[in-house]
Amino acid sequence: MTGRNGRTVRDLRRANRTAVLQRLYFDGPLSRFELGPATGLSSGSISNVVADLVADGLVEEAGSVDSDGGRPRILLRVAPASGHMIGVDVGETRVRIELFDLTLTELARVEKPLEQRRYEVEGIVGHIREGVAEVLAAADITPERLLGVGIGVPGIVEHTPDRGAVVHGQTIGWDAVPLEALLREGSPLPATVPYFIDNGAKTLGQAEMWFGGGRGARNAVVVLFGSGVGASIVTPDVEQGRAVEWGHLTVRVRGRRCRCGSLGCLEAYAGAEALLDRWREEGGRPPRGTDEETALSAMLAAAHPADGGEPDAVALTLLDETAEYLGAGLSDLINLFQPERILIGGWAGLELGVRFLSAVRRHATAYALRHPAEKVTVELGRLGPDAVTVGAAILPLADFFTRGGRRPEPLPTGPEPAWRTALEERAPH
Incomplete structure (x- = not known):
């Protein structure tokens, strides 16, 4: 009825x-x-x-x-x-896979390191498949009990009717990769367990809005600051958030070459990868054979020696410049979207932390229009390095809530009888 x-x-x-x-x-x-x-x-x-x-x-x-x-x-x-979800973060140094119960308590996790930022599609697909099987085995959970697998990835995610989620990851060399279809091929998961694939900045934003620094805000921007930079915009019109390729905003005409191929992108100046490249070009010496997280820690230690020694002037100058570039980039988001809050997450944002935040906040305020700048707060995210994974797990959880706590049903082999539909419509509630 x-x-x-x-x-x-x-x-x-x-x-x-x-x-x-x-x-x-x-x-x-x-x-x-x-x-x-x-x-x-x-x-x-x-x-x-x-x-x-x-x-x-x-x-x-x-x-x-x-x-x-x-x-x-x-x-x-x-x-x-009563339900379980898996969250996957296809990150810049590793693929992290975590299993959660319905209240997002972590039950198991595995991490698959990426060698020298290698984003070969087959390798990533293999890491996800293996990781899903490993966390299920570790917690002794059968695949049928899963509400879904959420995955946060770099790049633009297009949801198509025939191939599912397709990833356009220009900075990692992915050109229209049908990730969902590839995961389905030979997957150990039953067809009733859905995949939810979205941009990593959006899953970070989802986590912060549900459980972190974004709770209670109607307009917010959540920034993912890692090797590259991205952002998720949350407004009353887009309550689930929308990922924007903020890192590829042009901040300098004919500037440095970005890893996307363009010139003068924000990411070419403010991303951790670009920051470390600039330090090396100026004579900096990050530890050899280490990943970006370790190298950035070394740069921060050189700029601010714990023993009170002489700071590395080049590292200090580059960090100050990066704070200004990020602040200027945030000012564009402030002017465009007039958010109540801006939250900075991602491994690089958390690594630089409070020491970096005050300078970013100062530059954002200086470059933005006065009225929206007076109304926004700029803070660090509260959920730590697992925020992207938690946000990815929220994707199937949010879908579960939308369906009133009903699991996906197997696709029918034929039309449902009219008498059954009529009875279900008239059932008491």
């Missing part, structure tokens, strides 16, 4: 389940009495939905609290073991 607004009883039931699950997830444990005002549902609807979710194993009791003169109220929470 369809209402005047086009919503069926099934749609309403799903929306009610979603509302209760989300409130318990973010604000629980809560009693049935508290769920009413929190969701806007009637007490009768709350009773029906909770009974349904308990029967499905998604909600469980979590103790009780005294009520005013009546019986104690039973507290409810989302059952952690």
Whole structure:
């Protein structure tokens, strides 16, 4: 049966389940009495939905609290073991794979190092497949219990009807790579377990908005500062966030060659890879045979010696320049999107940390228009180096909530009988 607004009883039931699950997830444990005002549902609807979710194993009791003169109220929470997600971060030095329960408690993880930033497609696909199998085995979880596998990747992700997620990663040499289709080929996962593939900056933003420094903000920018730089824009119109190739904003006409092939990109001056290249060109000596994270630590130590010795003047100057480039880049985001908050994450952003932040904040304010600059705060992200992986795992979790806590069903082999559809539409909610 369809209402005047086009919503069926099934749609309403799903929306009610979603509302209760989300409130318990973010604000629980809560009693049935508290769920009413929190969701806007009637007490009768709350009773029906909770009974349904308990029967499905998604909600469980979590103790009780005294009520005013009546019986104690039973507290409810989302059952952690009722679902599992895998998050994957295709990073710049490694592929990180983590398994989580429904409450995003980590159950297992593996890391697959990338040799000399080698992004061969077959190698990345192999790392993801092996890592998924390893974390499932480590936690003794069967693949059928997964809600999905979320993957954060560098580059632009296009979602196509025939090949699934296709990655356009110009800076890593990926030209229309059908990553989802490649993962499906020979995958040990059943067809009912979906893949959710998106830009790594977006998954970082998703994590910070749900659990980190972005909670409560309606307009925010989350910056991924690593070998390259990227950003995710969150607005009321795009609540799930939108990845933007901020690192390829032109900051100097006919400037340095960027790894994307263009000239004068922000990434060519502010990305960690470019920063280390500039240090080497000026005579800096990062440790040989180390990855970028170790080399950047060495550069930071040279610029700010812990023993109070003479700082490396070149390293200090380059770090100051990088802070100004980043600040100027942030000013464009401030002027364009007028966010309430800007959060800086990624391994390089976290490595440079608080010492770097004040200079970035100062330059962002100086280059931006005064009115939006006065309203924005610029801070470090709060979720640490695992934020991209956590955000990737949130992708299947968010989809699970949208479907009211229902798992994907196998594709039907034929049309559903009319009598069954009619009964489901008329079922009580």
